[in-house]
Amino acid sequence: MNSETHFVTPINPKHKHAPKNALGELRLIGGQWKRTKLSFPLLQGLRPTPSRIRETLFNWLASDITRSKCLDLFAGSGALGFEALSRGAQKVWLVDESKIICQNLTQHAERLATTQATIMCGDALQPKTLAIDDVIDIVFCDPPFNQGYLNTLLPAIDSLNLADDALIYVESEKKLSSLECPANWHLLKEKSAGDVRYRLYQRHTIQGKT
Numbered sequence: 001m002n003s004e005t006h007f008v009t010p011i012n013p014k015h016k017h018a019p020k021n022a023l024g025e026l027r028l029i030g031g032q033w034k035r036t037k038l039s040f041p042l043l044q045g046l047r048p049t050p051s052r053i054r055e056t057l058f059n060w061l062a063s064d065i066t067r068s069k070c071l072d073l074f075a076g077s078g079a080l081g082f083e084a085l086s087r088g089a090q091k092v093w094l095v096d097e098s099k100i101i102c103q104n105l106t107q108h109a110e111r112l113a114t115t116q117a118t119i120m121c122g123d124a125l126q127p128k129t130l131a132i133d134d135v136i137d138i139v140f141c142d143p144p145f146n147q148g149y150l151n152t153l154l155p156a157i158d159s160l161n162l163a164d165d166a167l168i169y170v171e172s173e174k175k176l177s178s179l180e181c182p183a184n185w186h187l188l189k190e191k192s193a194g195d196v197r198y199r200l201y202q203r204h205t206i207q208g209k210t
Contacts, residue, residue, distance in 0.1 A: 031086030
């Protein structure tokens with residue numbers, strides 16, 4: 001949902017001449033904070049997951065989201081992480097490298113009066129950033145498009161402290177028709193909308209090992 005070092009100008013052409021500190025806005029679409037607005041800085045690479053994709057994703061996760069522990073990589077606007085909390089997740093770690101984005105996410109958590117969101121400012125590609133002791137049930141992975149991050153990210157995600165049956169949501173550019181995933185990941189769902197392809201995987205143990 002964001003770019004790591006490319007937060008300089010708006011990514012959307014219609015925001016090309018947006019004034020400094022201009023904000024975009026989205027709404028949470030379900031749960032206790034349904035219709036709550038979240039603002040976000042209009043920065044290059046910041047690409048909030050559209051509401052129709054979020055609706056589909058959380059329909060997929062309907063039986064798994066309650067009391068789950070989630071990791072939101074490249075959290076950006078916070079659309080996925082805060083949507084998860086709104087729908088009953090127990091805890092969400094939101095990771096982003098941009099200090100501007102992390103400040104914005106912290107403001108969201110304060111405004112929503114939640115202590116269940118932990119904002120982690122750091123590079124999602126660095127293991128030390130993701131040093132989380134809790135077992136993660138659901139991972140949201142939505143890196144910048146057309147940067148080739150997924151080849152590094154997916155094996156790194158599998159090495160985290162994940163539940164044996166963890167769910168991993170991956171968002172990518174539509175033209176990326178296949179992903180090289182760890183052997184113990186099984187594709188459960190896949191759809192595309194606009195320029196986006198999105199997939200839900202489930203992780204399984206292999207011969208007693210994770």
